[in-house]
Amino acid sequence: MNTRFLETLVVLARVRSFRETAQVLNATQAAISQRIASLEDELGAELVDRTSRRLMLTPAGEQVARQAQRILQLERELVMSTKPEAPPAGRVRIGTIESVVHTWLSPLIRMLAERYPQVNPDITVDTARNLQDQFRLRKLDLMIQNDPYAESVGNTDYRVTPLCEFPVQWVARPDLVPKGGTITIDDLERVPVLTFSKTSSPQAHVRALFVDRDTEPRVCSFPSVESIIQLVGDGYGIAAIPPVFVRERLQRGELQVCEGPALPPLVITVLSERGANSAVRATQALTTEVVNGFCERVGEAWARRLDPDLPA
Structure with missing residues (x-):
């Protein structure tokens, strides 16, 4: 056959x-x-x-x-x-969401070059939905993203590793924050709310807060994290994002984290096909190592590592 x-x-x-x-x-x-x-x-x-x-x-x-x-x-x-053990080598097509670009992608690429110099990473940055479409068509070897991949549920053909979670909180310029530092749904109805792309789960979580409200919220969705950071820094609105993206601005007092309606964290996983070659497997294992180091360095308030034995 x-x-x-x-x-x-x-x-x-x-x-x-x-x-x-x-x-x-x-x-x-x-x-x-x-x-x-x-x-x-x-x-x-x-x-x-x-x-x-x-x-x-x-x-x-x-x-x-x-x-x-x-x-x-x-x-x-x-x-x-039948092949002798050889160092991982070859191109690895990595698809990742932009949130990773703003946190630990650079350390990953740097360590990959140091430890596996014969591995050539080919990076694609896109929304989780688009990455899933490309992975489904085998245009990616490794996918790092935050939305569940339906095909992997109960399917041993995929290797799914939970990496970390970023708390999602309300971030705004201090002059937009009410006295006391707490934001209510009423406050959010009066200003633009900045969050991720229309196809993302964080955007759906934000919109769900307004389901029973009479006023249509101004939820502004952006596929670019950099755009959200720029607009919230300019005072255009209040952002629902992981504060880790703007750590330095928060520390300088340019932006402020506010109490407000609770939002689920951004849970990041890395996924590959179980039959992937040694270069892909090595990159996936190294990704876990890099993320663990990043979480330890920044602290649990900013990013929390996940147990790889937990279901993704």
């Missing part, structure tokens, strides 16, 4: 599109269709439901895709077992 055909079915089961499967495997749609047809002929069963408008696998197709994933994993393990 051609393992390339099995890989095609596994990718098709993941992305649910012949066109995107062709993109992932760098092939034509006609070639992808032919591979699936050949696999169906060999197995004597229909794997794709061609009566549905939306691409779906048949029950037999779903079962074969699960078993094919295990076969491909065993094949990778077999190949790796």
Whole structure:
């Protein structure tokens, strides 16, 4: 049985599109269709439901895709077992949210260069949703982000490591803070509220505070953390962000952390496919080490390390 055909079915089961499967495997749609047809002929069963408008696998197709994933994993393990141990090397495509850029990405890249000089990191900075789309299409080897990745829940095909959490609090210029330093929902309705992109979980948490209110809040969403920092520093509004982003401005008194409606922390995880090569595995392990050092250095008030044995 051609393992390339099995890989095609596994990718098709993941992305649910012949066109995107062709993109992932760098092939034509006609070639992808032919591979699936050949696999169906060999197995004597229909794997794709061609009566549905939306691409779906048949029950037999779903079962074969699960078993094919295990076969491909065993094949990778077999190949790796025959190779002598060598230093990790090669390109590692790392996708990360901008929050990481403002905290510990630089130490990670620096330590990666020192410890694994033959590893070449290729960095993509984007929103969590866009990173997940790229990871799903195998355009990323390693994904560092803050939203749950549905495909990894209960799935041993992925290696998910909880890294840290950043408390999300209300940050504003002192002249926008009410007397006593506490911000209420009424206060937040009178000024722009600055937070992350429209597709992010922090933005959803902010909007949820106003669900039962009569006034529509001015929630301003930005994919760029730098934009939020600039605007809150200019006094444009009150930001719902991790204070760790603006530690120096807080220490100088230019900005102030305020008490207010509670918001969930920003929980950061790193994720890769379990069959990833040694360069990806080494980068993921080093990421955990760097984050632990960062959390210890800044203190739990700013960032708290997470137990890697906890579910992500």
